[in-house]
Amino acid sequence: GQQVMQIPQYQHVQEGEDFTTYCNSSTTLSNIQWYKQRPGGHPVFLIQLVKSGEVKKQKRLTFQFGEAKKNSSLHITATQTTDVGTYFCAGPSGTSYGKLTFGQGTILTVHP
């Protein structure tokens, strides 16, 4: 079945450093979604990418969808302590939009 892999699993940064997490799918995705989960909280939707090569920005966050629509990345510029949490990518499984497959997530720790 479809697999969605995320790297790295953990990332520790000093406040002000940049951070990037990568997401790779074993199959071509029709779209990809990104979520953030604060410690002890629930996942919260960040963004959805649909087009090949698409790049979207949300303040210090930059999201990219690969040309082949099999990979994606999330880059945070100048991390802040409020960025702490786990970042997940997720994509539909095959032709069933109902089956959203999540990556394992990247746990980001920001040291002040």
Next chain:
Amino acid sequence: NAGVTQTPKFQVLKTGQSMTLQCAQDMNHEYMSWYRQDPGMGLRLIHYSVGAGITDQGEVPNGYNVSRSTTEDFPLRLLSAAPSQTSVYFCASSYDEGSPLHFGNGTRLTVT
């Protein structure tokens, strides 16, 4: 507007007991789903529903039953709890398949 409401927040069961995790949403969303979250494994889809009266299996359905008699409610039933079902369970809903998910606050279940 409460969003997605899950009850209970915490539950401890003994092996072999049964219970129902409740999930309700007040956003008139057609799509609802249940995920379990275990350390290092991301979010895994248990069951999902694309509308009242329609349910389907996700990635890890064994040991769980669901039903969708109304648009608002999507309960998850554990028939005979096992220690392997110790996890955090999240219910999520969206306007339709492919739309961003809105998650509940989660239920932390421990099976001893």
